[in-house]
Amino acid sequence: MFQPVSLKGNSPTPIDERIRKKFLILYIVIIILSLIPTSLFEFWYITLFWSETYFWIFFIALPFNVFLSIYLIQLSAILISVLFLKIIILIHNPKEGNFKRSIEDRDYYFWTLRNIVKKWPLYVTASNPFPWLKNRFTLRFYGVKIGKKTICDNSWISSEFVSIGKNVIIGMNSTILSFAIEQDNIILKKIKVDDNVLIGAKCVLLPGTIIKRNTKLSAHSYTNHNQVLEENSIYRGHPAKLKENN
Amino acid sequence: MEGEEGSKFELEVISTSGVYKTPFSLIILIQLFIGGFVLFIVNLWFINSLYYLLTGIELYSVGLKAEWYYWLLLPLNIYGNIFLFVFTVILFSGGIFRILNKISPPREGIFERGSKEWKYMHRRFWTAYFPIWLARALPLPWLDIIAYRSFGTRVGRSVVLYEGYVDPLFVEIGDFTMTSLNICIFSHLIYQDKLLIKRVKIGKACVVGPHTIIAPGTIMEDFAVLGVNSYTKINQKLEGNLIHVGTPVSITLPIQSVEESQHKAVKVKESTIFDNTSQKKTDSHLQEE
Numbered sequence: 001m002f003q004p005v006s007l008k009g010n011s012p013t014p015i016d017e018r019i020r021k022k023f024l025i026l027y028i029v030i031i032i033l034s035l036i037p038t039s040l041f042e043f044w045y046i047t048l049f050w051s052e053t054y055f056w057i058f059f060i061a062l063p064f065n066v067f068l069s070i071y072l073i074q075l076s077a078i079l080i081s082v083l084f085l086k087i088i089i090l091i092h093n094p095k096e097g098n099f100k101r102s103i104e105d106r107d108y109y110f111w112t113l114r115n116i117v118k119k120w121p122l123y124v125t126a127s128n129p130f131p132w133l134k135n136r137f138t139l140r141f142y143g144v145k146i147g148k149k150t151i152c153d154n155s156w157i158s159s160e161f162v163s164i165g166k167n168v169i170i171g172m173n174s175t176i177l178s179f180a181i182e183q184d185n186i187i188l189k190k191i192k193v194d195d196n197v198l199i200g201a202k203c204v205l206l207p208g209t210i211i212k213r214n215t216k217l218s219a220h221s222y223t224n225h226n227q228v229l230e231e232n233s234i235y236r237g238h239p240a241k242l243k244e245n246n
Numbered sequence: 247m248e249g250e251e252g253s254k255f256e257l258e259v260i261s262t263s264g265v266y267k268t269p270f271s272l273i274i275l276i277q278l279f280i281g282g283f284v285l286f287i288v289n290l291w292f293i294n295s296l297y298y299l300l301t302g303i304e305l306y307s308v309g310l311k312a313e314w315y316y317w318l319l320l321p322l323n324i325y326g327n328i329f330l331f332v333f334t335v336i337l338f339s340g341g342i343f344r345i346l347n348k349i350s351p352p353r354e355g356i357f358e359r360g361s362k363e364w365k366y367m368h369r370r371f372w373t374a375y376f377p378i379w380l381a382r383a384l385p386l387p388w389l390d391i392i393a394y395r396s397f398g399t400r401v402g403r404s405v406v407l408y409e410g411y412v413d414p415l416f417v418e419i420g421d422f423t424m425t426s427l428n429i430c431i432f433s434h435l436i437y438q439d440k441l442l443i444k445r446v447k448i449g450k451a452c453v454v455g456p457h458t459i460i461a462p463g464t465i466m467e468d469f470a471v472l473g474v475n476s477y478t479k480i481n482q483k484l485e486g487n488l489i490h491v492g493t494p495v496s497i498t499l500p501i502q503s504v505e506e507s508q509h510k511a512v513k514v515k516e517s518t519i520f521d522n523t524s525q526k527k528t529d530s531h532l533q534e535e
């Protein structure tokens with residue numbers, strides 16, 4: 001539906017065109033490596049069941065085979081990208097802070113490289129009928145902390161520097177951005193959402209916001225950089241202001 | 247809207263969320279299985295002939311003999327399979343939706359978290375999720391409207407509903423309305439562990455602008471226009487033949503025809519060219535009109 005077509009895409013991972021050109025081969029290698037397990041599985045399936053005695057199993061199990069192969073592609077894509085990501089993090093550890101948006105800046109360079117590695121698995125898992133697979137399953141592999149019983153399926157969440165507590169509801173179309181591009185600078189800062197928080201539809205959280213326990217952010221509002229929303233209260237507006245404090 | 251709770255809702259102005267807790271993933275699995283089963287049975291005859299094409303052996307006594315033009319029909323078969331799958335899933339889940347409606351008929355009002363209404367609204371939400379996801383994944387733009395109609399939502403003739411979140415229950419959309427990108431039409435809202443359900447009515451030939459939220463209980467009269475990036479309060483009434491803008495909606499503007507607005511613009515231009523000194527005169531002249 002429910003998810004609009006424009007939101008079906010992967011979570012926000014902007015990639016610099018200058019750096020994308022250098023790592024095009026890496027991107028293609030990730031795609032091909034993630035397709036190998038499924039091709040092996042299909043080969044096994046056909047050699048086992050394509051015979052005169054077992055042909056009926058071949059046809060009956062064909063729909064299951066199709067769905068299984070789709071999920072195999074998604075799982076292997078996630079695992080391979082995590083492997084590449086670990087290697088990249090060994091070379092350069094991700095840091096928070098303000099950086100220049102040029103190729104010489106090492107932090108910006110490796111930030112975009114990480115985004116290139118995450119692009120394909122996020123794209124594949126986004127086009128999946130099961131709503132929990134895009135955010136709650138894949139983002140946990142990339143180190144995003146998402147607590148138990150949270151709902152964040154129809155929202156855009158950055159794949160780094162985000163931690164979400166238990167029992168949180170994040171509404172339709174709301175975005176959580178741990179990065180901001182301002183002219184020639186890029187800002188990376190951690191976003192923290194505590195337990196039992198309710199974020200409404202179409203909210204935008206900018207980098208550095210901290211939402212403490214039991215607060216409610218009303219729909220169609222956004223937070224400033226480094227804003228702290230206090231406990232047990234309701235916030236609303238552009239940018240969010242205190243409305244009610246219990 | 248009676249008692250203290252109702253007044254509090256009206257004070258608070260706007261909904262907080264549009265999602266129910268914990269997806270009911272089992273229903274999606276059942277829908278997938280039913281769709282796949284129907285697909286399998288319908289495809290048996292075609293596979294029969296395909297097997298004959300590949301090996302030259304007849305699998306079943308009843309079946310079509312393969313001809314050369316069957317290869318030309320193969321892509322049509324694949325595409326037909328996709329549509330068959332989608333239509334069976336839509337029909338089947340529409341049936342489940344109606345059964346759930348029979349078990350506990352949907353009501354408007356305010357409900358506690360964990361009550362019977364909450365549980366059944368949540369189940370209805372997730373039965374509607376997968377068929378509409380599928381319909382939106384296909385290139386035909388009218389398919390999701392058929393899906394909505396199978397759940398009992400009143401959607402009029404030639405309605406534009408390509409994008410956006412629309413609740414399947416308690417929503418009425420009139421003929422010829424147009425909704426833009428990235429909109430949310432909620433007939434429910436979650437507020438402080440309570441669930442509010444109220445009917446949303448959108449009249450004939452309305453325009454809902456991009457990035458807007460329509461809260462439960464709003465009534466849009468015929469020919470009303472909701473502006474870009476604005477949202478409505480609970481139980482708000484938008485008058486017809488006017489443009490409504492604001493967060494929440496507070497400003498109303500008249501709808502002008504293109505000729506009228508151009509005529510005014512030309513008049514302002516002429517006055518500025520020939521009468522630079524007397525700006526006030528032209529303003530008063532415009533006001534008189």
